[in-house]
Amino acid sequence: METEPTAQMDCLHVIDGKHVSSHNQKTFVNMNPATEQIIGQVAEGGKTEIDWAVAAAKKAYYGGWKHSKWSERAAILRRIGELILQRKDELAMLESLDTGKPLSLSTAVDIPRAAGSFHYFSNLISTLGTEAYPMEAGALNYVIRKPIGVVGLICPWNLPLLLLSAKLAPCLAMGNTVVIKPAEWTPMTATVLAQICKDAGLPDGVVNIVHGFGKDSAGEALTEHPDVSAIAFTGENHTGKQIMRAAAGNLKRLSFELGGKNPNIIFADCDLDKVVDTTIRSSFINQGEVCLSGSRIYVQRAIYETFLQRFAAKTREQVVGDPLQAHTNIGALISKEHYERVLRYIDLAREEGGTIEAGGSRVKGCEKGYFVEPTIITGVSQDSRVVREEIFGPVVTIQVFDTEEEVIRQANDSHYGLSASIWTSDVSCAFRVAEQIEVGLTWVNTWFLRDPRTPYGGVKESGIGRQGGMYSIDFYSDISTICMKY
Numbered sequence: 033m034e035t036e037p038t039a040q041m042d043c044l045h046v047i048d049g050k051h052v053s054s055h056n057q058k059t060f061v062n063m064n065p066a067t068e069q070i071i072g073q074v075a076e077g078g079k080t081e082i083d084w085a086v087a088a089a090k091k092a093y094y095g096g097w098k099h100s101k102w103s104e105r106a107a108i109l110r111r112i113g114e115l116i117l118q119r120k121d122e123l124a125m126l127e128s129l130d131t132g133k134p135l136s137l138s139t140a141v142d143i144p145r146a147a148g149s150f151h152y153f154s155n156l157i158s159t160l161g162t163e164a165y166p167m168e169a170g171a172l173n174y175v176i177r178k179p180i181g182v183v184g185l186i187c188p189w190n191l192p193l194l195l196l197s198a199k200l201a202p203c204l205a206m207g208n209t210v211v212i213k214p215a216e217w218t219p220m221t222a223t224v225l226a227q228i229c230k231d232a233g234l235p236d237g238v239v240n241i242v243h244g245f246g247k248d249s250a251g252e253a254l255t256e257h258p259d260v261s262a263i264a265f266t267g268e269n270h271t272g273k274q275i276m277r278a279a280a281g282n283l284k285r286l287s288f289e290l291g292g293k294n295p296n297i298i299f300a301d302c303d304l305d306k307v308v309d310t311t312i313r314s315s316f317i318n319q320g321e322v323c324l325s326g327s328r329i330y331v332q333r334a335i336y337e338t339f340l341q342r343f344a345a346k347t348r349e350q351v352v353g354d355p356l357q358a359h360t361n362i363g364a365l366i367s368k369e370h371y372e373r374v375l376r377y378i379d380l381a382r383e384e385g386g387t388i389e390a391g392g393s394r395v396k397g398c399e400k401g402y403f404v405e406p407t408i409i410t411g412v413s414q415d416s417r418v419v420r421e422e423i424f425g426p427v428v429t430i431q432v433f434d435t436e437e438e439v440i441r442q443a444n445d446s447h448y449g450l451s452a453s454i455w456t457s458d459v460s461c462a463f464r465v466a467e468q469i470e471v472g473l474t475w476v477n478t479w480f481l482r483d484p485r486t487p488y489g490g491v492k493e494s495g496i497g498r499q500g501g502m503y504s505i506d507f508y509s510d511i512s513t514i515c516m517k518y
């Protein structure tokens with residue numbers, strides 16, 4: 033790796049509109065995973081800092097934001113979206129340095145989609161109606177929405193600003209105040225977003241950020257805090273279980289977006305060119321560090337060999353390396369720990385009797401940084417750990433199937449249930465299979481196409497609740513019925 037990082041940024045907590053250090057001045061190091069160079073010091077918060085942030089959020093809530101007009105909130109959200117777009121290049125660079133993802137990806141996807149969430153929810157609350165039920169007994173029932181108070185947002189590192197914005201925009205839109213705990217690996221864009229919120233006119237204390245870790249640190253303190261009404265969390269299943277236990281103290285409302293091991297089902301009558309191109313994206317985009325990755329590929333026997341040959345050839349063409357170069361397709365994994373974990377899974381595939389059809393090791397020529405070749409595994413059974421467990425790296429398995437019934441059974445044989453893709457030109461088959469796959473989101477002849485109005489979330493252990501459109505509005509508001517007799 034020759035590229036030097038072009039930015040250095042220290043991150044403090046943002047509490048009540050001010051950038052503050054921890055009470056004990058504790059910090060941790062932020063590293064660029066593509067160069068292994070230190071790119072900043074980050075304030076390490078814990079219970080004390082969470083107490084400060086929750087107190088600030090509570091003060092801002094009762095001090096005015098709770099009673100703010102929807103038109104005021106819509107205008108601020110719109111300005112936040114505009115400011116994100118104005119600072120797009122800077123945010124995209126920070127996201128790439130923090131995560132190791134290609135700059136081209138953060139520029140094209142992460143930052144515009146983050147801005148899009150603020151614009152979308154600004155529009156949605158500007159046109160929000162309500163339900164009304166007149167009764168023959170001479171009464172009118174109508175439904176209002178109230179904010180729920182102080183909400184904790186706990187975010188992962190794979191799509192830091194995009195996923196934070198998808199939570200923050202509806203949360204603010206409904207008049208709540210927030211304490212954000214960004215992932216410890218990716219503190220930078222959240223910190224800039226707090227400044228953008230302030231510049232857009234958001235009152236101090238409405239958005240607070242506490243940096244730190246999860247267990248026995250800022251994350252856990254947030255989930256245990258009695259003055260926090262709800263937690264919206266995206267991350268691993270194991271963490272979700274810990275949060276659920278911690279949140280039981282005051283029965284917090286929970287939204288969980290958790291892991292996935294998503295089936296990509298390819299029937300023999302598909303458009304193979306389109307399938308190969310999209311499967312490259314659904315397997316390896318963002319280094320495979322996407323909860324929606326189609327990491328279990330099932331191919332019907334008649335086209336299995338052809339698909340494998342073409343997919344493997346294209347996989348070998350992927351450019352892995354410097355995230356700042358325009359031609360790079362795949363960047364660095366988030367951390368040394370994660371990189372070693374992904375490589376261990378590839379070794380495990382070999383031990384489980386699998387064949388590595390492409391990739392299979394660290395990238396040669398990249399002395400520094402956590403680069404893993406895009407890897408295809410075949411010859412493993414449905415019971416093998418590489419088929420069952422979320423690897424969250426550029427690693428996919430391919431298995432063969434004969435019939436619709438067989439592939440439905442294989443696809444559903446998982447404790448995850450986030451998303452699926454189905455590739456076929458037979459509309460009846462697409463309907464039949466889509467209705468039987470146990471997931472929250474199914475794509476037919478496409479992948480990653482999202483409409484912000486649609487519900488998003490997982491079944492089984494992939495999550496609890498739905499986000500998107502009115503589903504987010506429901507989560508971030510208390511719905512009350514007023515029955516008025518006349």
Ligand code: NAD
Binds near residue numbers: 187244272289291323
């Ligand atoms: P993670 O669970 O390790 O961490 C996520 C966040 O939780 C971090 O901010 C972390 O500090 C915090 N945390 C950890 N332990 C905690 C605790 N005990 N209490 C409170 N907070 C705690 O997840 P990750 O490694 O950052 O993200 C990868 C995972 O996220 C994958 O499983 C991926 O599938 C999932 N994910 C899901 C979606 C979705 O939409 N379903 C989207 C993106 C990522």
